[in-house]
Amino acid sequence: MQARLRLALLVCSPLLTHSFLVRSRSSAPYPIFGTGHDCGPTQGRGCYTRKEDSSLAVSFEDLPISSEGGGAATVDGSILWAVRATSALLSYVGIVTALDRPRGKLMVDPAVDIVAQQSTVPGAGLGLYAKRNLPRGTALGTYPGVLLKITEPNLGKVKKYPQCETYIWRFSDSKFVLDPTNAVGELDEACVGGSPGNPGSFALLSTLGLFSVSTLLCRINEPPLGKDVNVVTEEDLEKRTVTFMVDRDV
Structure with a gap:
């Protein structure tokens, strides 16, 4: 039991230390995904993750696109056209109301x-x-x-x-x-x-x-x-x- 506790502390200690260092850089809230570059003295408030931790950053371009996801794209396209149609209709209603x-x-x-x-x-x-x-x-x-x-x-x-x-x-x-x-x-x-x-x-x-x-x-x-x-x-x-x-x- 003591051995397992030591192992857990050894694993968690670097993460806790890293989390503390990251939070100490700025009191402002930080983004969920790291930026993946060094934080220099001239960096803005958006720099929170060191270069060696860039593996934690998530790039949506690297995510695999499943062929089964076409349905979602179709739904998104339908919603977009519905929004456009509604916007055009409301604009026409506004014009008619103002003129007529x-x-x-x-x-x-x-x-x-x-x-x-x-x-x-x-x-x-x-x-x-x-x-x-x-x-x-x-x-x-x-x-x-x-x-x-x-x-x-x-x-x-x-x-x-x-x-x-x-x-x-x-x-x-x-x-x-x-x-x-x-x-x-x-x-x-x-x-x-x-x-x-x-x-x-x-x-x-x-x-x-x-x-x-x-x-x-x-x-x-x-x-x-x-x-x-x-x-x-x-x-x-x-x-x-x-x-x-x-x-x-x-």
């Missing part, structure tokens, strides 16, 4: 101030009416819709669904429009966004439903012949907004 989200907002409370109901003008459809007295100068809000350049892809929707032109606001410089209609040119209670120029844009923003704006201001009709206007508009070509304001007490 609707603009516009109400500056009055629809529960108290205004309401959409059948117009008194025959064939005019729904109109916008005041639920209470609104003084002149009251800002109703900015016109809702997706800001689109007047280009062929966007004009294709007007050609296919001409009814949407009733609700599209064309800016006075004829460079942009605000389109509050859905994918088939119909006006919903809320504009969720989307443009014909970006594939999947309508479906994506409709599914998200995070940026919808009320389309109540789109219900403002032209006044009947001989009647005064109740609402005036103010364009801001720099910000691309159209503000609707009450022009007289109503």
Whole structure:
């Protein structure tokens, strides 16, 4: 028993001594794998293993590659492509969200101030009416819709669904429009966004439903012949907004 203990001490002593010397070189944590070179006075904190102990260093280049490991490589490749595809999808979602989200907002409370109901003008459809007295100068809000350049892809929707032109606001410089209609040119209670120029844009923003704006201001009709206007508009070509304001007490 004593002989075995002496043998164990003889074997372990060099290792314990080496471990102590290595740890004494720096109080910082050291890497699991040795660097395999001498530690000179100019070496950085990464030098911990002496040259004679370089056999302890592990080089992954020297490890045998089993032919049975192809499955792991295939799995890693699949994961890499999945990450790339996910990254591309998220980038596209970000671009579509930034470009095709609707603009516009109400500056009055629809529960108290205004309401959409059948117009008194025959064939005019729904109109916008005041639920209470609104003084002149009251800002109703900015016109809702997706800001689109007047280009062929966007004009294709007007050609296919001409009814949407009733609700599209064309800016006075004829460079942009605000389109509050859905994918088939119909006006919903809320504009969720989307443009014909970006594939999947309508479906994506409709599914998200995070940026919808009320389309109540789109219900403002032209006044009947001989009647005064109740609402005036103010364009801001720099910000691309159209503000609707009450022009007289109503």
